[in-house]
Amino acid sequence: MSEQTARSCPRCQIGRLTAHTTTHTLIHHDLFISVPNIQVLECDVCRHQELAQQALWQLDAVVGEMDLPAPNAPGSAKRAPVDVDSDVTGTARQVKRS
Secondary structure, eight states: OOTTTOOBOTTTSSSBEEEEEEEEEEEETTEEEEEEEEEEEEETTTOOEEEOHHHHHHHHHHHHTOOOOOTTSTTOSSOOOOOTTBOTTSOBOOOOOO
């Protein structure tokens, strides 16, 4: 990126965004994703980072193809809610009153 085409930083309004390669991490639908060697635009003053447009397209292609399991599907990391008013057999507990 040449000095003439470098954009000014949208955060600090002083620095210039220049292209760098880094590892980008994010959380998408409760799933941690780490993408190595992705191009970002970084401010030389405040270090604000934005993903380059081509990197966004590549990331969207990867994340868009992910087919996440249903919340109650077998193998899902989330467990179904437990009814505290029933025992392990599923029958309701009876409370004795004096």
